[in-house]
Amino acid sequence: xxxxxWFANPEPAVCGGVERRxxxxxxxxxxxxxxxFAGLAAWAIAGASPLAGAQSAAAKRNYKDQGEYxxxxxxxxxxxxxxxxxxxxxxxxxxxxxSDFKDVRTSMLAQAYGKLHPPQPAKVLEYAAQIMSKxxxxxxxxxxxGKTQLLQFLNAxxxxxGAAGTALLPNPTADQADLGWAAxxxxxxxxxxxxxxxxxxxxxxxxxxxxxxxxxxxxxxRALLALEIYQAEAAMxxxxxxxxxxxxxxxAEPAYRRALADYPDQAYVSYKLALAFLCQQKESxxxxxxxxxxxxxxxxxxxxxxxxxxxxxxxxxxxxxAYVVVHGSTEGLAELKQLVKRSALxxxxxxxxxxxxxxx
Numbered sequence: 344x345x346x347x348x349w350f351a352n353p354e355p356a357v358c359g360g361v362e363r364r365x366x367x368x369x370x371x372x373x374x375x376x377x378x379x380f381a382g383l384a385a386w387a388i389a390g391a392s393p394l395a396g397a398q399s400a401a402a403k404r405n406y407k408d409q410g411e412y413x414x415x416x417x418x419x420x421x422x423x424x425x426x427x428x429x430x431x432x433x434x435x436x437x438x439x440x441x442s443d444f445k446d447v448r449t450s451m452l453a454q455a456y457g458k459l460h461p462p463q464p465a466k467v468l469e470y471a472a473q474i475m476s477k478x479x480x481x482x483x484x485x486x487x488x489g490k491t492q493l494l495q496f497l498n499a500x501x502x503x504x505g506a507a508g509t510a511l512l513p514n515p516t517a518d519q520a521d522l523g524w525a526a527x528x529x530x531x532x533x534x535x536x537x538x539x540x541x542x543x544x545x546x547x548x549x550x551x552x553x554x555x556x557x558x559x560x561x562x563x564x565r566a567l568l569a570l571e572i573y574q575a576e577a578a579m580x581x582x583x584x585x586x587x588x589x590x591x592x593x594x595a596e597p598a599y600r601r602a603l604a605d606y607p608d609q610a611y612v613s614y615k616l617a618l619a620f621l622c623q624q625k626e627s628x629x630x631x632x633x634x635x636x637x638x639x640x641x642x643x644x645x646x647x648x649x650x651x652x653x654x655x656x657x658x659x660x661x662x663x664x665a666y667v668v669v670h671g672s673t674e675g676l677a678e679l680k681q682l683v684k685r686s687a688l689x690x691x692x693x694x695x696x697x698x699x700x701x702x703x
Contacts, residue, residue, distance in 0.1 A: 404443035411439045418451065425458035446482045449473050450496045457499040464512045467503035468519045475500070475522055479529075494533055498562055500526035505566035508573030520570050527566040534559035564606070571602045572612065579618060591622035600688065607687035610645035613637045614658070632695040635669055638662040639676075640683035671698030 406412040414435040421427035432452045435442070442448060453470035456463045474482055474496065483493040504523020506512035515523070538556035543549070575598035578590040599616035606612060617637035620630040641648060642662040646655045666676050679695075 454499040464503035464506040471500040497530040501566040508576040527563040530563040595619035603687040610641040614641040636689040
């Protein structure tokens with residue numbers, strides 16, 4: 344019975360599918376290790392630019408001379424050219440290391456590295472660490488634009504952390520993970536405060552205001568989920584037939600279980616948990632039933648697995664076939680599809696019975 348579940352590659356576009364994406368953008372619903380440097384383009388907030396903020400803060404931060412001001416101005420002009428802006432900012436660092444605008448500049452560098460193609464999340468986190476260790480209210484203290492600048496910075500930092508487990512940030516350090524976690528949590532809190540209904544500008548619709556908050560919170564949630572499962576993703580890489588069952592048992596399964604407890608609507612995580620169960624079928628054949636449960640659940644709640652699986656018919660087809668391999672027929676499958684809607688994890692003692700004429 345157990346070997347029969349390898350009748351086809353269960354990961355047509357999932358195993359390593361996240362790794363194949365050169366960009367770091369995805370739909371709001373996608374989570375499984377996909378990093379998102381979600382920009383603030385959806386906003387319609389007057390005056391929300393780094394230039395405006397730096398200028399209005401100039402009363403207590405002064406340029407050393409005209410040369411420093413020119414470097415700053417050039418960095419602002421190159422905002423649409425991330426590589427050019429990084430070069431401008433690095434030159435500014437070299438020529439004016441002790442600038443009054445050092446923290447502003449460091450924040451701009453973190454965001455600029457996140458906008459490169461491809462982004463460089465390790466560099467984002469390197470510069471963000473220099474800011475996150477400080478009092479953020481003091482760093483982003485401009486009375487008009489400080490809160491917006493803080494959101495931009497936290498958004499870039501959380502987005503970088505969301506690359507954990509991908510080719511762009513395959514093995515984040517403990518410090519990087521802690522930094523990303525803190526940024527994501529602060530982003531959620533800052534977005535909730537910033538996008539409170541009473542703060543909505545008169546010219547912005549309720550829908551756009553709510554969407555902007557949802558975008559920020561989704562970026563934070565993606566980062567938190569990526570940090571929760573990146574070690575499991577590493578354990579699950581490679582040919583499914585030669586995976587080390589101990590890694591599936593000790594690393595992947597616990598991580599995916601925790602992730603489902605925190606994010607029960609993530610079909611991608613259900614699917615990957617199913618694969619972790621399946622990886623253990625030789626030593627623990629009872630986990631085949633648990634795998635089928637999670638395959639069916641993923642197919643029922645989101646067959647695209649959060650846009651990772653481009654063929655929406657593939658996941659249900661595989662889940663149905665896996666059930667038939669174990670049970671011998673589709674009898675009871677409809678009931679199982681209802682059960683999986685009610686619980687992210689199989690109930691205690693869950694088992695799909697083999698055919699009545701004996702085990703397969």
